[in-house]
Amino acid sequence: MSNDAHSQPAKKSQDLLYDPDVAALSHAERARTLADQVHVATLCTVSTEEAAYPYGSFVTFAMDGGRPTFFISELAEHTRNLHKDTRASLMIAESGGPDPLANSRVTLLGHVKQITDEDERERAKAAYLKTHPSAAHYIDYSDFSFWQLEVDSLRYIGGYGRMSWVQGEEWASSEADVVAEFAEGIIQHMNEDHQNAMVEYCQAFSKATDTSAATMTGVDRYGFEMSAETAAGPRPIRLAFASPISTSEEARKEMVRLVREARQTLTQHQS
């Protein structure tokens, strides 16, 4: 994973108040997570017309392992394009939030091929129907078939200043973050019932020792992020779990362990 520069408007760089090497999701893991959570995207193919424009079309998709899976009609432009040229990319974007350019998105590049093997077709069908159950209405239409994108490489952009190219091998061997499914619940619970604990985390485990309030803004299998209110304004703080978690209960245990550790640390500082 390599980062490269990109203009970050309207924000001056500030010293990080937490360990820059704190465990975090890789860009491949973030991209896999995004592809698992968002079920619509733009498929880019090569137009069959003379000018061969790169052609973007709206598609629904589902993930079958690391392969985005499409159930598309022979009548659709992108299907005609793919029959002639399998080169394609799939652009998947997070939506919502006040600044769309701060959202994460990924472009998966590779070849989209029609599934002909019967076993592969059954697996693709199961994956597709799990994500798009209403497709059951036309799952047996003769002009529709399953196609999959084999990812050669990807461009991940996680908002301002967080982006890189990732190779297909890393994409294939990475997993979506299992915590994404229940992250909202953890965040809500922490912000409603455990604000004091988060202030103690920031005071004990980061340079934001003057934190007066803290809000959880994100959590994943490796750790969690907070916005800490400091004398210098709100600052991001990321802390890691002792080891990656995969359930809500493991998250709860880690949060409790960290409070105990934070109080011990803060008591030692005071004495």
Next chain:
Amino acid sequence: MSNDAHSQPAKKSQDLLYDPDVAALSHAERARTLADQVHVATLCTVSTEEAAYPYGSFVTFAMDGGRPTFFISELAEHTRNLHKDTRASLMIAESGGPDPLANSRVTLLGHVKQITDEDERERAKAAYLKTHPSAAHYIDYSDFSFWQLEVDSLRYIGGYGRMSWVQGEEWASSEADVVAEFAEGIIQHMNEDHQNAMVEYCQAFSKATDTSAATMTGVDRYGFEMSAETAAGPRPIRLAFASPISTSEEARKEMVRLVREARQTLTQHQS
């Protein structure tokens, strides 16, 4: 404008209960309206790498007349791609609703070129800042510049079974529907305060003479659409205004005139 076939899942065709030639927005007008309302899209360019994949990237844009306008960084992949090959498409999609494939979307195909003329740049800048005021923070960054898509043709898909190719000339000479900006207000007002009037419209001006209730579902400069409750279930009814409207007040006057006409028609039927 030509329509072509596309599978329409899970719905059997029914006789239309209103005049099929009722005045309605053309596909070019629908596409222009969509491009005016949605400010983010996917830009498809030709990747500069050896494989020359069609490359989709997330962009913000603004309309300058019929030209989608971008303010993009030299560091971004799409900008590098466009410097080498100006062929591109822009896929703009409506969002929301329970079935994403029922939403409208358009793919605009053409060439994206950097603006070098100073007057054109000022016009593009004004259009861009009007739509994306927060870009003022980096409007003078030296690595950002304005680019515009000159539309050669477009593919419009208005949901199931409503789609066509439109040529650039028709796109250029069409206008976005001015009513789109206040359509929601009209719909809300009619559904809250004028349900009886809409039942009378359906009974008098369509074949749904047994309409027992009606809900407005859309309005544009040429007319409006309702969902009429009939003995055979809910059915769509579209009616045209006497002439295209362009203000909320003109819509109100037409609705009042149509009630008067509907009552006259219904009274004649009864006598």
